[in-house]
Amino acid sequence: MSDEHSDLGFLRKYVFSTDHKTIGIQYGITALVFLFFGFSLMMMMRWQLAYPGSAIPIIGGLLPDTLVDRGAMLPDFYNQLGAMHGTIMVFMGIVPLAVGAFGNYVVPLQIGAPDMAFPRLNMMSYQAFVIGGIVMLASFFLPGGAASSGWTSYAPLAVTATTGQTFWLIGMIFLIASSLLGALNFIVTILHIRAEGLTFFRLPFFVWSQLVTAFLLLLAFPPLQAAAIFQLMDRLAGTSFFLPSGLVVGGEQIVAAGGGSPLLWQHLFWFLAHPEVYVLILPGMGIIAEVIANNTRKPLWGYRPMVYSLLVLGFLSFGVWAHHMYMTGMGTTMSTFFQITTMIISIPSVIILTCLVISLWGASIRFSVAMLFALAFLPMFGIGGLTGLPLGLAAPDAHLHDTYYVIGHFHYVVAPGTIFAMFAGIYYWYPKATGRTLNVTLGKVHFWLSFIFMNGVFMPMMFEGMAGVSRRLFDPTIYDHGAAVHGLTVMTSWSAWCLAAAQIPFIINFFWSMRKTERAEENPWQATTLEWATPTPPPHGNFTETPVVYRGPYEYSVPGADRDFSPQYVKQEA
Amino acid sequence: MNEPEYGWWLPPNVSVQGDDIDTMINVIHWFMLALFVGWGAFMVFCLVRFRERPGHVAVYKPIKAGFSKWLEVGVAVAEAVILAFFAMPVWAKIKNDFPTQDNPVVIRVVAEQFKWLFHYPGQDGKFGRTGVEFYADDNPAGLDFDDEDGFDDITVRGLHFPVGRPVIARLTAKDVIHSFKMPVMRITQDLIPGMEIPIWFEAKSTGKFQVGCAQLCGLGHYEMKADLIIESPEDYQRWLDEEHAALGLDDY
């Protein structure tokens, strides 16, 4: 079985592959490149923020006059970078990496499946993602530049913006289509193609997280699809779904039918975007759970409550979206409802995090690189999640809304949170995919530097936000309270650049380790889950013999067993 | 008027409602800190105590840990308390308890790319009729000059209001969504074209501050600020008179 694919041509093997592992790797590489690109955009913005109005070193001279003025960034360019940073990081970076790459690569292996339920659909999902990505990137080369109305694309601003916004909408429609195809594939795969004996409560937590994520994508994305279609109509066909009557832009009355509602866009957008933030974090939590179980050499503490929390989290995430809209003037009935749901939804996160922390008790903790990232994830997500609480209450939000406090809040969850989880996953599963382990020393350098500078980037933002500095400001120093905390801004910028430098060991490690001669063992981490039952790297069709599952996912240090791990797929301990 | 001092935590608060908000922000942050330190300490302890070393093995089922349930219930209860006794009443007061007595100052705030416009009703206390068709460069508020309520209306680019007297502001935007933000008043409120949203606030001390725009509204978003001048009732009256005089209405 294993050599059947070797006679496929290069195109069939690497470009139009239907093998979930190849697709997973394609997704992974593409997403990492996008992630790096999104970060680069942000590094340019950080220059403007730290040294407003001065020429950007090196890059400034290379950019056209429409974007920079004698090397110094123009406000419109800043807005383009900000909007595209958000969009790229969320929709083209983390989602494809967490779901497309890790989900695709690991889920079928962990459930003992030969492939996804619909391999062809899987390939189409990746292609739609690439097309969407290309459309997004192409928009930078348009006359008016890329979308510049924030990743939230609030109407009416976005409706009256330049052509970049049209590309943004078309790109989004492709990215959404890609996610929908992927999501239904995941659900069917997980429900149908589990190995014999792999009951629901024997599923690794990672698979559970992907299942819930897939449901979120499947049911939350379509409303944004609808909204994107409406906005596209507004821009191209002259309708006015989001334009009220009597708009006057730049002194000119706008020619449109009118009668629309700007708030409608926000409702549809946040109806997606709140579930979306859980899409960003749940797969990360799944990875962290795998790594923690493996490196504590004991079962996860409270596996079942964690699973239930996951389900509750997924379900409730559809009922909190308007906490992003407290300041739009909604009445107290509605804000009360959303404050209550927002407080309720924080409880399942607390339960999951608490279970993970308590899992450390009684363990024998191996500080592998993956584990370091996983351990760092816990307090980092803690900071991010806890800062969500004041935002979830309307009264404090009246001061904090749309300040750097919000930026700090969610970056703590997605950057040292999800990105660390992604790193943990890469260090953990790299040996599975390549047959080589990543270098530990380089890994530790990467971890410690990233850990320090991540905090250096995002902790100051909390204080800036507290001081009242608004986000999306091309030059915050024109406000008195912004000028007062300028020192923090400079510190953030330098940390961001150092953070970029800290990725160099990782990139070197990533490519160099692939060429190492010595191969890793089949099961280098002595793990219990099914993905380690395949040959490394797994052949087309994955398993050489049909796996059968005999026990739960994390049977480490079982009393009486002669090894400290009892794999799911081994019948009896010898 | 002293220079306001800005630092790394909350900016000075000059509003009456702001104290409640500040208390809440501080209480919640102490609560968060306590939780974080608690979890953090437990975690660090585990990392040291249960690190891998020769002779140390993991335990399959180390603890029942019923206490974690209590912890979670505790967090839930604390959140419920904050919600019921702080968040909801404070917010309801800010949103709903519009001042009816105390002779509130009523103004309109009109936002456009990238300028603020403050519209005072003038001596008669009545806003003149406004309409889209009247907008012009020298008439940014779209005032109908034929309307008899409108002839004494004042439209200015800086916000003035007196200390110790409630202000009711009616917010609207001409083009895109903006957000009316006064950090020192702990006020943020979006201005949405096609809607007129009323808010109220009251200052408890004077000073010269800034109004900012907190919602991305285009390339000039960052420079969309205005002066915020909170003055004594006398100074405010003097300013009003001056503005009236500028309209040629000095007979008041």
Next chain:
Amino acid sequence: MSESDVEHVRQHIKVYVTVFVALAVLTVVTVGISYLHLPTGFAITLAMVVATVKAGLVAGYFMHLISEEKVILWVLLLCAAFLFVLFILPLGTQIGNGPLWPL
């Protein structure tokens, strides 16, 4: 395919035809009602009730939901729950915000 299977399908076909006739009749009924110029609220409710019945017939019989396996019903139930939220809350927020265009 076995004989009994074919017999089974034959019986189904009768049902399909009945459903088809019902759908056609209901279509005519909605149109008919609309010519009566009932009060708006009542007219909307009535039209939506009829539409829901028709949709129920299509889903139930043509799409075999009546005899469908439980998983699918669960999926649809989940979907219905979120759909409910999608419908109620923007409206509720509307009410909370007061009328949209008071200018």
Next chain:
Amino acid sequence: MSVVIPYQVEPHPVTGVTSGKLGIWLFLASEVMLFGALFSSYVLLRVGAAVENWPTGVEAGLNVPIGTANTLVLITSSITMVMAWASLKMDNLAAFRRYFGTTIALGLVFLVVKAFEYSDKFGHHIFPATGWPEAGDPSVFYGLYFTLTGLHALHVILGILVNLWLLFFGVALWKTDKERLTGRIEIAGLYWHFVDLVWIFLFPTLYLL
């Protein structure tokens, strides 16, 4: 494909359905959310508008008899669709071809009628951007009309394309794997009925209310 993926033809023992059927239902669930969002927006916009600014379909010049006829066309195409599937179940390929061809033809009829309605509107200078009424405060009625029916028409087009492929190429499977073809037709049918179902709501909402 060398890798054999289970439950493509035989139903899964626990869920009782094939992967394809579960997949299409999940897809339809997401479609429900898509159209749900569109309808929800409709309600929001209509509630926000002043009553006198929102025309009924008749007032707006939509042709109710034609709309009714088109509804009947779609409903008929739905029954021919189930009949096509039932014919396969009864091992009658010729009948399947007839019914399935009719379904496609009816779909095309629906589109042609729709095209006439559109061109009639354009002829009267009514476009998506047109407000209602000409004087007074405008509403987004026509925007919704064109967007919603347009999106629905896109779904019809997609269905027709898939069905055409099945009719001319997909049937080849009949020789090798009857069950599998029957399963595919059932899936195509589920999609087609869903498109019909959407129209059942669209028609009264836009034309009658």
